[in-house]
Amino acid sequence: MPLTDLRQYIEGLRSLGEIQEIDVPVSLDLELGAITRRCYENGAPAPLFKAFSDHPSGFRILGAPAGTSRQPGLYLSRVALSLGLPPNSSGLEIAEAMAASLDLPPVPPVVVDDAPCFENTTTGDDVDLTRLPVPLLHHGDGGRYLNTWGCIVARTPDGSWTNWSIARMMLVDSRRMSGIVAAEQHVGMVAQAWADIGKPMPFALALGVEPAIPFVCGMPLPAHVNESDRLGAFLGRAIETVRCRSVDLEAPASAEILIEGYLHLDEKVAEGPMGEFAGYVPVEPSMRRPVYRVTAMSHRNNAILPVVVAGEPVEENHTAWGIPTSAQILHDLRASGIPVTASWIPLEAALHWLVVTVPRDWRRRTGIEDSAALCQRIGKEVFTTKAGAVIPKVIVLNDDVDPTNTRELVWAFATRCHPLMGHATFEHIPAAPLLAYLRTSEKVASATGKVVYNCLPPDEWGEALPIRASFRHGYPPEIVDRVKRRWHEYGFH
Template sequence: MMSLLGSALDLRTFLDELRRRNDLVDVAVEVDAELEVAAICRRVYEERLPAPLFGSIKHSMPGARVLGAPAGMIAKKGEEYSRLALHFGLAASSGPREIIDAIRGAMKGAPIEPKRLSTGPVKENVWRDDNVDLRRFPVPLLHEEDGGRYIGTYGFHVVHSPDGEWHSWSIGRVMMVDRNKVAGPTISTQHIGMIRQMWEKEGKATPWAFVLGGPPAAVAVAGMPLPAHVSEPGYVGALLGEAVDVVKCETNDLWVPANAEIVLEGEISMTEQALEGPMGEYHGYQHRQGRPQPVFQVNAVTFRNKPILPICVAGLPPEENHTIWGTMISAQIREDLESAGLPIDMAWCPYEAATCWAVISVDTAGLANMNTNAKDFADRVADVFFRSHAGYLIPKLLIVGNDVDITDVDAVVWALATRSHPKHDHFAYPDLPGFPMVPYLNSDDIARGSGGNVIINCLFPEQFKGEIRAGTASFEHSYPEALKRQVLENWTRYGFVERQ
């Protein structure tokens, strides 16, 4: 499927494919980057509509465009995950299992390093020094109470360790502060924060670039909590079986995708900070106050003709913090738990829970062999999960038997409601590490970097012995096969219409 691989490697090919599927709306009417673009995107996410490509934006440089909901969900039954799947060149019918399996496939193979080219489309336009003016791009105000305009909500940071061994691509938000400055968090447990500390130990500012409109698969992997010292660029190559084409920055030694839409180049200041935020966030809340964050000095900008700025308008699910981040986390935690020898056959972060829940599916036959119980098993899982770079991002972990399809949120709610005992199945881990952005944490938790973690066991005690307490009363489980077949065959004769 050459055409679908092309979509994973190149944003414009990706958009052509969406257009062909009627999953893209070319918005020709002039729109305002101040709130109007974002309000349209929010409605698109919430109604699961085709992605909007805004071609005419007030006050912006002519020709510059904005892409909304790049990995939004789709209403059409059977193709709900198709825009996400296309990031990896996967078929439109792909569901969570196919997507997670494809992402994990790359963990078995060797990395495929990027191919270094002398030039590429991203060099069509070059601004340096005094010519740098980010305000000429259609930088959107995303929510009425945001502290500023965000140029980076679906772009990734590019940094490398001082020894040049570790090349890190990671999604992180950046707000426009001035014509040549942006600001955003570099959390110390995220890889950009770790690499920044390595440079500062040597007394140097961190060389930095920021990629907007890179290959869709590269953006997704930049949102994946791979372990420290694993280079995302090589992982993208392994995932696609093809190297990503890169070109060298104009003003530093970093390499960026050759077909990116827009690249900012510069460094992370060691001293300068700016007030950043608030911004409506992935958990669905709009905080009221911004915070000082490091300034990223922009010394050069390169961009394609008619550049496309992709955005994520964070807030209630489903947006890319759930569809991309949640999915990439799921793939990594499944790998981490399996390689720790735990009998896990699937992991999933239900988008509805705003990347604050992970659910793992336990192979109950394997569990029975462990001769364990809810408390001991939860402790073992917690020790692996909350200490891992991926698991620490998620504060609430649900353990469910593999008689339940954990990618079906209705089934997960049912298991949670009916199987977890209030006294015997809830286990808090207040001392294991956790992500500071979780909304219910208090200031003590945030200062300590822990406090909000819980595991909820949704397995009946019998399931630890490979037995089941009770059957399931449903169409699938309560009738003989022959009768079910007969009912389905006669469905329209009874007077029902086939469901679309």
């Protein structure tokens, strides 16, 4: 059965042993964030907080909604379950499924008459965001962050493009929020289109939506492509939306909490810093960022707020942003004629690495003669797209290496990457300003240098590869099968 809301998803996680209910009251000030961070780092079940020592009852919080699991065979079970795939799906299987869906015809959403989130609604001066349990997530954060896993809905003034995205939003006061609105990001493009006609941008923030929605919000689709339509194509069914109460938008009907209002680019307040996907709380002070003014707030009874505590891998920036980005790049590289067998952003690399693998006969398939030229071509294809904007470093390998196996990847990079030969470098390429190592001038310019590491064999080898001295690659198949069959007979457990 499809999981069409957050509560169904939680029950699905419970059946897999991936939910830990926390009945004892915890503090929204750092304690909840610290618990969730430890769950990420230990592979523990997703914590479902039911009581808070410093906030009234009536709400719950789900931490680590798409984190990884320490259970054997279920490492990416939360990701797979969210997307309607078998819970034992591998990272490459998930990326392949998402990439394949990009060639399917779009399935637009359908509008329903009502939604559970309207069980409680306030508008105008009666809105009070502080009624929600908004946590202080990291020591060093500049404020409390309400949106870390919600779907921001925005539409261009002419109605031609409805964008769904995720971006952090900090609570300012009872009716205002603020967050990063980057000009190169799609929500920034839509907001600028409204500013160009002298109006603030209507927005809706849907929190606690059906589990697949954050993954398409994090997928770097091209501009003017509706995320809702692409998710419908992937799932094979239309997403249900509902009309908002105070703005002319439709938001996901599955929302636990729905916040509506207008984004004002010309009104700014201090926002941040915040612990982010690279794994650090920045040393820079707060920045002046645009204001979201709220005109309506609705929520279900006993509503559930999902919370991501960004930081060192692996968390949702690396799963729900990294895996869809891997899928988009896989699709784009293949569409460009490069015979890519895998595209994968290693979860532990915090979106700073992309691994691309190619078959040994890539020369015959592409007509490209040498590995340096191939790396240059891959770099141009990756770095000029929205999907590649966040990626500063690409590693190109033969496909005898599993890019999802970190131990194998480290070995291959260390032993196959010549320090001087064939790397493709690119100067002043657009880059996400939250990359960890950027200088201030690069952050302001949103541009930096990027590189493709050539880890392919010397061109003089042709299609020959040395035999890997490993169990899987270094013995005839019949010996590998025999050892596997007799493993317990040898006395191993």
